[in-house]
Amino acid sequence: DGGITQSPKYLFRKEGQNVTLSCEQNLNHDAMYWYRQDPGQGLRLIYYSQIVNDFQKGDIAEGYSVSREKKESFPLTVTSAQKNPTAFYLCASSMSGTQGFNEKLFFGSGTQLSVL
Amino acid sequence: AQSVTQPDIHITVSEGASLELRCNYSYGATPYLFWYVQSPGQGLQLLLKYFSGDTLVQGIKGFEAEFKRSQSSFNLRKPSVHWSDAAEYFCAVGPYNTDKLIFGTGTRLQVFP
Numbered sequence: 001d002g003g004i005t006q007s008p009k010y011l012f013r014k015e016g017q018n019v020t021l022s023c024e025q026n027l028n029h030d031a032m033y034w035y036r037q038d039p040g041q042g043l044r045l046i047y048y049s050q051i052v053n054d055f056q057k058g059d060i061a062e063g064y065s066v067s068r069e070k071k072e073s074f075p076l077t078v079t080s081a082q083k084n085p086t087a088f089y090l091c092a093s094s095m096s097g098t099q100g101f102n103e104k105l106f107f108g109s110g111t112q113l114s115v116l
Numbered sequence: 117a118q119s120v121t122q123p124d125i126h127i128t129v130s131e132g133a134s135l136e137l138r139c140n141y142s143y144g145a146t147p148y149l150f151w152y153v154q155s156p157g158q159g160l161q162l163l164l165k166y167f168s169g170d171t172l173v174q175g176i177k178g179f180e181a182e183f184k185r186s187q188s189s190f191n192l193r194k195p196s197v198h199w200s201d202a203a204e205y206f207c208a209v210g211p212y213n214t215d216k217l218i219f220g221t222g223t224r225l226q227v228f229p
Contacts, residue, residue, distance in 0.1 A: 004159070042120070042206065042219030044158075090159055105152075105217075107159030 002027045006108035008089050012113035012116050013078065013085060021076045021111045029097055032074035033105070036060060036086040046089075049074055078113060086114050118143050120209050120220035128226040130198050137192040137223050138155065149190040150208040150217070151181055160198030160206060177201070202227045 004025045013019045025032065031050050045058030049068040063082025068074055072094075077098040078085045091108040121140045131134055141147060148167050152160040164175025176207040180190045188209060204224045210217035 038222060040125070042221045045217075092159070103138045104162050104165065107161070110157065112157075116198070
């Protein structure tokens with residue numbers, strides 16, 4: 001079955017530690033996105049990538065980093081510079097990133113990150 | 117400023133009752149409008165979208181939404197709610213570019229038997 005896989009489901013971070021969230025898709029989508037979801041708030045865009053080896057900052061990129069070395073993969077690293085990392089992180093993809101057309105987003109099932 | 121407002125944080129309905137979830141937006145250009153649903157601990161799933169044409173759009177799971185430009189609204193409706201509809205619902209508005217999508221804060225729907 002095609003879809004987006006996020007791992008792990010739950011992740012704990014110690015002070016000063018970097019952690020990496022995995023996102024893999026087998027939908028052959030060009031564009032991938034990372035969103036942060038906090039209780040009572042909507043989704044906020046962290047980073048997005050419209051094509052391999054290219055990515056752009058979203059609205060809340062500070063304290064995060066990404067890479068897009070393969071079409072299928074878009075890992076997110078939460079660095080120690082992110083002082084309030086506790087949130088639910090959602091990865092998404094859409095078919096055509098370079099055209100920019102506002103298409104259906106396909107979401108993974110999310111990773112809950114908590115600070116120890 | 118561009119924004120999406122979902123005025124109802126939490127709604128409770130009885131199974132079989134009708135449902136309307138409100139969504140108001142502020143957007144300077146032609147909006148592309150979406151409703152997504154999220155089950156607990158899961159990602160979001162698209163219910164329906166509006167780009168142009170008929171202002172009443174049909175989605176999955178028996179949902180529909182009506183775009184009212186004069187009221188800047190895109191309310192979601194369902195004639196008869198099922199217990200499995202209990203979830204959080206997000207309205208979103210954007211331009212042509214997916215990376216500019218703005219999400220509302222969500223409405224949590226609880227369904228009583």
